Amino acid sequence: MTIRLAFIGAGGIAHHHLNTLSRMEGIAVTAFYDLDAARAEQAALNWSHASAYSTIEEMLDTAKPDGVYICVPPMAHGSAEELVMERGIPFMVEKPIGIGLDTPASIAAAVKKQGLITSVGYHWRYMDAVEQAKARLASSKLGMAMGYWMGGMPMVPWWRKMHGSGGQFVEQTTHIVDLVRYLCGEVTEVYAAYAERVKRDQVEGCDVPDVGTVTLKLENGAVANISNTCMLPVSHHVGLDLYTDQGVLEIRGHGLKVIHPSGVSELKDGSDPTYQEDEAFIHAIRTGDTSRIRSDYIDAWKTHEVTIAANESAQTGKVVRIGETCQVE
Ligand SMILES: NC(=O)c1ccc[n+]([C@@H]2O[C@H](COP(=O)([O-])OP(=O)(O)OC[C@H]3O[C@@H](n4cnc5c(N)ncnc54)[C@H](O)[C@@H]3O)[C@@H](O)[C@H]2O)c1
Numbered sequence: 001m002t003i004r005l006a007f008i009g010a011g012g013i014a015h016h017h018l019n020t021l022s023r024m025e026g027i028a029v030t031a032f033y034d035l036d037a038a039r040a041e042q043a044a045l046n047w048s049h050a051s052a053y054s055t056i057e058e059m060l061d062t063a064k065p066d067g068v069y070i071c072v073p074p075m076a077h078g079s080a081e082e083l084v085m086e087r088g089i090p091f092m093v094e095k096p097i098g099i100g101l102d103t104p105a106s107i108a109a110a111v112k113k114q115g116l117i118t119s120v121g122y123h124w125r126y127m128d129a130v131e132q133a134k135a136r137l138a139s140s141k142l143g144m145a146m147g148y149w150m151g152g153m154p155m156v157p158w159w160r161k162m163h164g165s166g167g168q169f170v171e172q173t174t175h176i177v178d179l180v181r182y183l184c185g186e187v188t189e190v191y192a193a194y195a196e197r198v199k200r201d202q203v204e205g206c207d208v209p210d211v212g213t214v215t216l217k218l219e220n221g222a223v224a225n226i227s228n229t230c231m232l233p234v235s236h237h238v239g240l241d242l243y244t245d246q247g248v249l250e251i252r253g254h255g256l257k258v259i260h261p262s263g264v265s266e267l268k269d270g271s272d273p274t275y276q277e278d279e280a281f282i283h284a285i286r287t288g289d290t291s292r293i294r295s296d297y298i299d300a301w302k303t304h305e306v307t308i309a310a311n312e313s314a315q316t317g318k319v320v321r322i323g324e325t326c327q328v329e
Contacts, residue, residue: 003285006031006063008056008080009071010043012156013094013121017069018043020274024282031063035076056083065089067117067285073158074165078103085110090117092281093297096174097304099166108301119281119293120300122178126273126280129256133242133249134183136258140246145184147176147226150236153199153210160199160206167194167208170307173228178295178303179240179251180216180224187224187306187322189217194314198231214310 003026007014010032021027029047032040033056040052053059060068060083068084070077070093077098084091085107097120098104111118124130149172158164165171169192181187194209210231216224239252247260255269280292290296295303309320 001286002026002028003066003282004031004063005029005067005069006033006059006065007040007043007069007071008033008059008084009069009073009076009094010034010036010039011071011073014043014069014071016274017071017092017278018046020272020278021282023275024279026286027282031059031065033059056080060084060087060089067091067281070094073156074099074171075158075163077107081107082110085114085116088114088116090281090285092119092121092278094121095178095300095303096166096170096307097297097300099163099170101305101308104301104304108298111297116297117281117284117288117290117293118297119277119284120295120297121277122175122182122295122300122303123273123277124175124179124253125182125294126271126276127251127253127269128271129251129267129269130179130183132256132267133251136246136249137183137242137244140244142184142220142222143243143245144222145180145224145240145242147173147180147224147240148237149173149176149226149228150232151230151238152232152235153203153206153230157205160203160208162207165208166307167212167311168210168228168230169194169212169214169226169310170304172230173226174303174307176226176238176240177306178300180218180226181303181306182294183240183242184222184224185218185220186302187216188219189319189321190306190309190313191215191319192310192314209314212310212314214313216306 034040044050044052068091192214194212199210213227242249250257256267284290
């Protein structure tokens with residue numbers, strides 16, 4: 001059975017998924033919508049029988065896709081998900097799922113009520129390095145975790161504005177928060193300190209903090225710190241270090257380093273996490289079996305809640321307890 005897909009948003013990450021999907025059998029991408037009509041039209045040229053549409057409603061009702069990819073910037077979430085949910089269509093949405101709590105909370109509640117198939121773009125969960133770290137953690141006791149996203153500023157215009165991206169911790173470092181939840185356990189308390197050091201002066205219209213450090217308490221008693229900066233002129237650490245009674249696990253985009261009493265071993269990660277992520281979503285649409293999806297909307301909501309709590313803590317200077325601000329019914 002050929003699975004027909006539609007895309008809402010046809011920018012950078014949409015093309016990454018499209019390249020991945022083009023390597024799979026039994027997929028037809030038939031429909032595109034983007035606020036920038038030329039982008040939708042250009043994307044449609046690459047797929048036989050695909051069309052660009054001028055509204056989401058027209059696209060969904062004409063193309064009748066089996067699944068929808070929602071690849072819009074953080075501030076643009078809401079109406080796309082609502083229109084897709086009204087029609088009961090499974091969707092894959094990119095992280096972050098919003099820039100505040102209200103819209104994602106109401107989407108999460110509706111997804112839960114409908115039992116809809118969803119997937120969220122936390123692709124680190126699909127890496128072999130993460131899988132191996134998870135297996136090692138099962139036989140060790142975690143003490144603490146240290147996460148990092150230390151680099152430069154992505155230059156898409158919406159990124160430099162709090163009302164566009166939600167800031168670095170919400171937009172980018174959310175991947176590391178999600179790994180902490182996936183590997184270490186649920187977060188109960190968040191305390192954050194952010195500052196604006198150089199980017200506000202260097203980049204016109206920039207109002208996102210360019211350094212920040214966030215302390216997390218976990219339900220199981222472990223603690224974590226995740227720091228980020230977007231002020232560097234070079235790339236530095238991106239990843240998560242786990243400190244356990246058996247040694248240290250260093251997870252990076254390129255692999256896993258294990259530091260244990262008898263030496264150091266390194267796994268070079270050859271996996272294609274976006275392929276695994278997309279395949280899991282397509283498999284779920286085709287069969288109804290959602291077991292391969294490692295991040296669905298309800299789970300991603302919990303990661304999102306932690307990142308928004310960090311923004312709130314940085315603003316108020318107070319500890320934020322998770323679950324006290326907003327609940328998904
Ligand atoms: N999983 C990952 O590692 C990863 C990597 C890159 C980007 N992303 C996420 O993907 C999202 C998009 O990022 P991008 O790099 O593709 O951005 P982009 O700016 O390259 O593309 C976004 C596209 O969405 C369109 N758009 C904006 N508002 C819209 C709306 N209301 N309806 C329809 N289309 C709309 C824009 O015209 C643009 O074509 C962001 O949330 C980003 O965090 C995730």
